[in-house]
Amino acid sequence: PQKAKLPSIASGDLQSWLARAQSSHPLVHAQQLQQEIAHTESGKFQAKYAPVVNLVALAGGDRLQGLSGNDADVTNRQMSLGVQLTIPLYSGGMREARYQEALALEDKVRNQTDYVRQQAAREARTAWLAVTTGQGQVKALEQAERSAEIKLDSTRVGRDVGDRTTLDVLNSEQELYNTRLALYRSRYQMLLAQINLSASAGELGEPRLQEINQLLTAK
Secondary structure, three states: OOOOOOOOOOOOOHHHHHHHHHHHOHHHHHHHHHHHHHHHHHHHHHHHHOOEEEEEEEEEEEEEEOOOOOOOEEEEEEEEEEEEEEOOOOOOHHHHHHHHHHHHHHHHHHHHHHHHHHHHHHHHHHHHHHHHHHHHHHHHHHHHHHHHHHHHHHHHHHHHHOOOOHHHHHHHHHHHHHHHHHHHHHHHHHHHHHHHHHHHOOOOOHHHHHHHHHHHHOO
């Protein structure tokens, strides 16, 4: 609608939006989960082949006793407590290969996470620039629309007094409608940029969409 007030969500500077995008973008969250899974897998293989320290305690005993009262009666008890270190020297080529594969996969996922963060920051930067430039463009086109309306009114007055022709009036009307079309297109593009900016920072939710829908249908 012509008199609808556009919502303003581009609060904060560019760096704050970039930081929020790199930490809260939905794809960044998904990639972080993949990185945690890869780290867990490599840690599982590493635990199998790492040295192991165990606390070992042993207790036992035996007793020898004759059948009659004069026979010998011997009782022996043993107790021990110690630390046992186990160092695997060779665990098989396949297991080592799987461990190295898990490490390589973890490194790959880590690089992918960095790439996704860069992509999220790029999306936020593009949307932020579109919002900031769009706001200035909308204001300029609103001023141009008022100027075109004044020009059309003066042209109609000039036609009534004989200084202007009907063709001049039609040209002024065409100029006004072209300006309005550019204004509506600019307002639409700025709304779309605001949606993209919220999405890049992981802040796009149903309340924001409902607000925009109400704006589009307001009379």
